[in-house]
Amino acid sequence: PPFPWWPADQADDITRRVAEAVAVGGGLVHAKAVRADGSAVPVEMQVAAERSGGGYAVVVRDLSDVIRHRNAMQIARREHASMRRVATAVASESDVDRVFGLVANEVADVFGVECCVVVRFVNDVAVVCGAPSPGAFVDAGAVLPAEFDAAVARVVATSAPARVAYEYVGEPDAGAVARAAGIVCSIAAPVRVGGRLWGAVLIATADPGGIADERARLAGFADMAGLALETAETRSRLEMVSTIDELTALPN
16 A cells, blocks of 8 residues: 555555554544545545454445435434424414524524525515524515515416526526625525415525525425414414404404
8 A cells, every 4th residue: 555546645644544453453444535537535444454464454435325324314303303493483483473583594504504584475575574594685674576586586476496596597687686695596485375375485695506406395494484374373363263252243
């Protein structure tokens, strides 16, 4: 050694660690290996020393799939915990704006973006509901054109989740507010109440890396926002019924 699949800048370190494993009869060494195409991958090397002769054998295992699966499980656990917190708020919180603020912060954290906001569609405008995430490019209570973000505009037009990478959007007026704020990618999912389109949950980022196509995951949080509204409407109706005499239909 070093073998050709060891990164040149790590060869000395890996050689030393393999030698240390051989000296104690064997062991595990974790490092990076270089594929034929030049890409680096995490590997686990099982080192086994010969009992005599001074030789040793190394079995190399590519850990890419293991790490990918572990990361996916961690993301899923975080998302489930976030959904539980939102569900608890939906069931117990009577102030829907506070629920929307929680949704914005939880979603921004889960998706790793600086901006998340819940908007309501009123005629041709979008009204920001609740407190947006701390890094949002719009303020609480702002009244904006429905096309302030291109993904939101597509939700208005199609009632379906939408993802937009602004470098591929040809219309200069699409998402003018988002563009002015330096947003490079956004995803919006519809919020429905009683089957009708009520608004949208929007995530956006100015990070050049953009956002992966997470429309289905975001739609789950949008459904929770819709459930919060339906729960609030049901709670309001029950409170109204409790204050009216059933026989006279007059207030108690």
